[in-house]
Amino acid sequence: MDVATPRRTKEIIERHGFSFKKSLGQNFLIDPNILNKIVAAAGLDATKGALEIGPGIGALTQQLAREAGKVAAVEIDRRLIPILQEVLEADENVRIVHGDVLEIDLQALFKEQFGEVSGVSVVANLPYYVTTPILMKLLEERLPLENIVVMIQKEVAERMAANPGTKAYGSLSVAVQYYAVPELVCIVPHTVFIPQPNVDSAVIKLAMRDKPAVDVADEDFFFRTVQASFAQRRKTIHNNLSSWLGKDKREELTRILESTGIDPVRRGETLSLQEYASLTAALETHGLKG
Structure with a gap:
């Protein structure tokens, strides 16, 4: 029986005497339609693997x-391991790993679990706090x-997918888009979880x-430059970078910005990834590294 229904989820929780830990951000999805959208976005088949976190x-x-042909599921909460073993008993292509994904050697995990698959995607409902x-x-x-297909806080997903010049665009947008192409798959109301988040x-898809x-x-240095440019969003990029590089570099910084075609009075959220790359290269050429 599918787990993702209110009745089945409550039955499993009660039978195992499980209590939610707020510190782990545990919210269980009870809507199979949302699950189908998440899995479909990952583009899996029998030749591919999936890494699930939490x-x-x-x-x-x-x-x-x-x-998927192979699934590795990493769970930090030891209390959930026997529940997972019971629920997934018939699924021979699933390996349950107890551990913290932030501490696990993922390179080793991939070699061990996904050595024979043609491609791997991360597919997960991630805790907001981490x-x-x-x-x-x-x-x-x-x-x-x-691909990375994850369900996360709506506001964070919007920031990851934001375009330059928008309110949501920031250093996180630049960092994610440097590595991947983001796509918002769907919005998920808080009412389809047990317990309900606030x-x-x-669901966002990051195509690598x-x-x-x-x-x-x-x-x-590229990412440090981006971070410095967003240090205080209301300030111009010239003022933010001056605070970072030193007030004595203001005139030189003005010349560098103008040489890259960036108006010093612009704000960090208006610069594209290419403009940040050009700016970083110009700063390096002039020996200005904060």
Whole structure:
């Protein structure tokens, strides 16, 4: 029987005496239609693998097991392991891993679990409180991923997919879009979870790029420049970068910005990824590295 119904979820929780931990951001999805949209967005088939983070009681895991050739589900809460083993007992293509995904060696996990599949996608309902650290680890480690399809807080999903010049566009938008092409799949109301969170969620698909969106010589400096440019959103990019690089560099910074075609009075949220790459290169050429 499918887990993703209110009746079945409550029955499993009560039978195992499970209590939700607020500190782990546990909210179980009880709408099979949303699960179908999540799995469909990942483009899985019998030749591909799926890494799930935070499977809970296995609602999404069941659907993944039907579509993918191999599924690895990483769960941090030891109390959920026996529940998952029971729910997924018949799914021989699922491996349950107890651990914290932020601490696990994902490169080793991929070699061990997905050595024989043609491609891997991350598919998960992520806890709100740890969404960004998990996603940045997945992106920065250059894992052999095709897609990342995750359900996260609606506001965060909108920031990841935002275009330059919009209110939602920020350093997170630049970081995600450097590695992937984001697409909002659907909005998920808070009413389809047990327990219900206080805000709505969204499913976002990040299609991984073969190479980063822009060429930069020093990725760390590129991202530090972006962060500095958004330090205070109401300030111009010139003022933000001056605070970062030093007030004595104001005149030189003005010349550098103008040489790259960036008006010093613009704000950080108006710059594209390519403009940030050009700016970073110009700063490096002039030896200005904060």
